[in-house]
Amino acid sequence: MSNRPLFNSGHTACAGCGQSLAARLVIEAAGPNTIIVNNTGCLEVFSTKYPETAWGVPFIHSLFENASAVASGVEQALIAQGKKETVNVIAQGGDGSSSDIGLQSFSGMLERGHDILYVCYDNEAYMNTGVQRSGLTPFDTNTTTSPVGKQSTGNWRPKKPIPEIAAAHGIPYVATASVGYPQDITRKVKKALSIKGPKYIQIHVPCPLGWRHETALTYDMGKLAVETGLYPLLECEFGKWTSRQIQPKPVEEYLKLQGRFKHLLNNPDALKQIQAIAESNIQKYNLKVQASA
Amino acid sequence: MKEFLEGSLAIAEAVKLCKPGVVSAYPITPQTHIVEELASMVANGEMKAQCVNVESEHSAASVVLGGVAAGVRSYTATSSQGLLYMAEVVYNFAGLRLPIVMTVANRAISAPINIWNDQQDSICLRDAGWIQLYAETLQEAVDLHFIGYRLSEDKSIMLPVMVCMDGFILTHGIETIEIPPQELVDKFLPPYVPLYKLDVENPMTLGPLVDPDYYAETRYAIEETQKSVLDLLPKIMKEFNSVFGRSYNGLIEEYMVKDADRVIVAMGSVCGSVKDIVDELRAKGKKVGLLKVMSYRPFPAQAICDALKNVPRVAVLDRALSLGSFAPLSSEVRAAFYGKKKAPKSIGSYVIGLGGRDITKDSIKEVFSLMTKDKQTQFIDLKPELLKEKYE
Numbered sequence: 001m002s003n004r005p006l007f008n009s010g011h012t013a014c015a016g017c018g019q020s021l022a023a024r025l026v027i028e029a030a031g032p033n034t035i036i037v038n039n040t041g042c043l044e045v046f047s048t049k050y051p052e053t054a055w056g057v058p059f060i061h062s063l064f065e066n067a068s069a070v071a072s073g074v075e076q077a078l079i080a081q082g083k084k085e086t087v088n089v090i091a092q093g094g095d096g097s098s099s100d101i102g103l104q105s106f107s108g109m110l111e112r113g114h115d116i117l118y119v120c121y122d123n124e125a126y127m128n129t130g131v132q133r134s135g136l137t138p139f140d141t142n143t144t145t146s147p148v149g150k151q152s153t154g155n156w157r158p159k160k161p162i163p164e165i166a167a168a169h170g171i172p173y174v175a176t177a178s179v180g181y182p183q184d185i186t187r188k189v190k191k192a193l194s195i196k197g198p199k200y201i202q203i204h205v206p207c208p209l210g211w212r213h214e215t216a217l218t219y220d221m222g223k224l225a226v227e228t229g230l231y232p233l234l235e236c237e238f239g240k241w242t243s244r245q246i247q248p249k250p251v252e253e254y255l256k257l258q259g260r261f262k263h264l265l266n267n268p269d270a271l272k273q274i275q276a277i278a279e280s281n282i283q284k285y286n287l288k289v290q291a292s293a
Numbered sequence: 294m295k296e297f298l299e300g301s302l303a304i305a306e307a308v309k310l311c312k313p314g315v316v317s318a319y320p321i322t323p324q325t326h327i328v329e330e331l332a333s334m335v336a337n338g339e340m341k342a343q344c345v346n347v348e349s350e351h352s353a354a355s356v357v358l359g360g361v362a363a364g365v366r367s368y369t370a371t372s373s374q375g376l377l378y379m380a381e382v383v384y385n386f387a388g389l390r391l392p393i394v395m396t397v398a399n400r401a402i403s404a405p406i407n408i409w410n411d412q413q414d415s416i417c418l419r420d421a422g423w424i425q426l427y428a429e430t431l432q433e434a435v436d437l438h439f440i441g442y443r444l445s446e447d448k449s450i451m452l453p454v455m456v457c458m459d460g461f462i463l464t465h466g467i468e469t470i471e472i473p474p475q476e477l478v479d480k481f482l483p484p485y486v487p488l489y490k491l492d493v494e495n496p497m498t499l500g501p502l503v504d505p506d507y508y509a510e511t512r513y514a515i516e517e518t519q520k521s522v523l524d525l526l527p528k529i530m531k532e533f534n535s536v537f538g539r540s541y542n543g544l545i546e547e548y549m550v551k552d553a554d555r556v557i558v559a560m561g562s563v564c565g566s567v568k569d570i571v572d573e574l575r576a577k578g579k580k581v582g583l584l585k586v587m588s589y590r591p592f593p594a595q596a597i598c599d600a601l602k603n604v605p606r607v608a609v610l611d612r613a614l615s616l617g618s619f620a621p622l623s624s625e626v627r628a629a630f631y632g633k634k635k636a637p638k639s640i641g642s643y644v645i646g647l648g649g650r651d652i653t654k655d656s657i658k659e660v661f662s663l664m665t666k667d668k669q670t671q672f673i674d675l676k677p678e679l680l681k682e683k684y685e
Contacts, residue, residue: 004496032493034493035363035491035493037359044502045502048498048500048501048502049501049502049504050501050502050503053498053501055496055498056496057493057496058492058495058496058497058498059491059497059499060359060491060499060500061499061500061501062358062385062389062500063355063381063382063385065351066351066355066358068352069352069353069355069356069359070355070356070358070359071359072345072355072356072359073315073317073345073355073357073361073362073363073367074359074362074363075359076314076317076343076356076359076360076365077343077359077360077361077362077363077365077367078363079343080314080315080342080365081314081363081365087493104348104349104352105349105351105352105355108347111348112345112346112347
C-alpha cells in the first residue's frame with residue numbers, strides 16, 4: 001500500500017503538459033491519506049478514462065463546477081465518521097471551472113470554513129474544449145474566443161484576481177505557485193495541509209497546446225512567467241502577504257516563445273501594456289530583489 | 294405515537310428517525326419548514342448530523358452527493374426552481390449509483406412565478422434515473438422516507454429516491470400522523486453499509502470518463518435496475534406493512550376499481566379528493582373508481598394494465614404538462630396499453646390544478662361526467678374570460 005503510486009504514469013495528457021506535472025506534485029506532497037474531488041476538465045479527462053485510472057488515492061469527479069460542494073460533503077461525512085483528523089480533502093479544477101462556472105460553489109466552501117485545500121491548475125484558458133478564454137486568461141491573449149483580428153489584439157481583460165478574492169473570505173492560507181518551481185509547490189501544499197480550514201493554491205501550469213510553445217519548454221515557460229513579474233509567486237498566511245523576489249526580465253522574453261502572444265511582438269504599444277502589467281505586479285507585491293546594503 | 298403535526302414537521306421527524314449523517318439544503322417555499330425543523334433539531338442536540346448551509350440547490354445536491362460518496366447516509370429537500378437548478382446533479386446522482394432520499398415539495402415552475410402546488414417540477418426530472426414515489430397523505434409521505442432509504446440503499450438497487458409530496462397541501466397541511474418509535478425504524482432500516490465509497494484504505498475512482506465503448510451499458514444497467522424495483526418495492530412494502538401495520542402495495546393502489554366502468558388515474562394528494570367523490574357517486578349507484586399511481590418511476594405499466602384492462606372508460610389526471618405534446622401521465626398510461634388485446638375503450642387526458650388552482654369536488658365530478666365523451670387533452674377549470682385578454 002505504502003509503495004503505490006499516487007498519480008501513475010500512462011495517462012493520456014499531451015506531451016509537455018504542465019497540469020499533469022503539477023497534479024503529481026500536489027498528490028505526492030499530500031500523501032496517500034487524501035481524497036481528491038475533481039471538477040470536469042483536462043486533468044479529470046486524461047487521468048480517468050474508464051477502465052483505467054491514474055489515481056492511487058480515492059478520487060471522485062461529479063460535474064464541471066461542483067468540486068467545492070462535493071468536497072464539502074466529503075469533509076462533512078469524514079467528520080460524521082470521526083475520520084477527518086487523519087484524511088486530507090483536496091478539491092481541484094482548472095482555471096475555467098475554478099474562476100468562472102465554479103466560483104459560486106468555491107466561495108460557498110470558503111465561507112463555510114471547511115477543512116479543504118482547493119487547488120486551481122491555471123493554464124489560462126478552457127484548454128479541454130479547445131482553447132477558449134476564461135476569467136484567468138491574461139490580457140491580449142489570442143484564444144479561439146478572443147481571437148486577434150483587425151479590431152482585436154486578443155483577450156480584452158486582465159486575469160481575474162482569484163487569489164485576492166479567496167483571501168478576502170478571510171481564509172487562513174492562499175498561495176500561487178508554478179510548475180517552474182516544483183519544490184515550491186511541494187512546500188506550499190504541505191504547509192497548506194498543516195493548517196486547518198479552507199486553503200487555496202493556484203498553480204501556473206503551461207499548456208503547449210493552448211499556449212503554442214515547444215513541449216520541451218514547459219518548465220522554462222513557468223519560470224519565465226514568474227521572472228518577468230507576470231505570474232507573481234505569493235503567499236498569504238492569515239492575511240499577511242509575502243512574495244518570492246525576482247530580478248525582473250523583460251516580458252518579451254516570455255511572450256516571444258508562445259504562439260498565443262505572437263501578434264504582440266511587432267506591436268510596441270501592446271508590448272508596453274503587457275510590460276506595465278508586470279511593473280504593476282512588481283510594485284504591488286514588492287517582487288524586486290532589494291540590493292543588499 | 295400519534296401526533297397532530299404540520300406535514301413539514303412530520304417529515305423532519307421521519308428524517309431524524311432515518312439518522313442521516315449529512316443534511317444539506319437551500320431555502321425554497323414550500324420546502325423550508327422541513328429543513329428549518331432539522332436545523333433546530335441539530336441545534337438542540339436532538340439529532341446528530343452535519344448540517345451544511347449552502348449557497349444554492351446545486352451545491353445542496355452536490356454536498357449530499359459528496360456525503361454519500363464518502364459513505365454516510367445523507368438527506369436533502371427542495372422544490373420547483375430549486376429542483377431545476379440542481380437538475381444537473383440529480384442526473385449525476387443516479388449515474389454515479391449513489392443512494393439517497395430527497396423530499397420534493399411539489400410546486401409550479403416559473404414563469405410566471407408561482408409558489409403553489411402542481412407537479413411540474415418532479416415530472417421534469419422523471420428521466421433522470423431516480424425512483425419517484427408520490428404521496429397521497431401525510432402518513433404516506435412520512436412512511437415513504439423509511440421505505441425510500443431502504444429501497445435506495447439496497448445493494449441490488451443503488452439508485453436515489455425522490456419522495457414527492459404536494460406543496461402546501463401536504464407540506465403545510467396538519468393531520469394526525471403516526472410517528473413510529475426509533476426501535477421500529479431501526480428494525481426496518483439498518484445502518485447504511487456502502488457497496489463502494491471514497492476510502493483511503495481502498496482507493497477507487499468514481500465518476501470516470503466513459504467513452505462510447507462503455508456508456509450505453511451504464512444507462513442500460515439503470516434501466517434494468519428500475520425494472521427490478523417493480524419486483525422489489527412491493528416486497529419491501531410488505532415487510533414495512535408487517536412492521537408498521539400499514540397496507541401499502543407499493544406501485545399502485547386500486548380503490549373500487551374491480552367492477553368499475555369509469556376510473557380516474559391520478560398521483561398525489563388529489564387522490565384523497567377523488568376517493569371522496571368515488572364514495573359519493575358509489576352511494577348513488579355509479580360504478581366509479583380510482584387508480585392511484587404511487588411509483589411513477591419505475592412506471593408500473595403492467596400493474597396498471599392488469600388493473601384497468603376491463604374498465605371501459607379511464608380518465609388520467611395530470612398536474613403537469615409536456616408542452617407541445619400529450620400530458621405526461623396520460624401518455625404513459627396510454628402507452629402501457631399499446632399492443633394489448635384487452636384495454637379500455639377510451640383513455641382521456643385531463644389537466645387539472647396547475648399552479649395551485651383548487652381542485653374542487655365539482656372539478657372531479659366534471660371529469661367523471663366528461664369521460665363519457667372521447668376527447669384529447671382537456672383542461673379542467675380553465676377561465677375562458679382570462680384567455681380573451683390581449684396584449685396591445
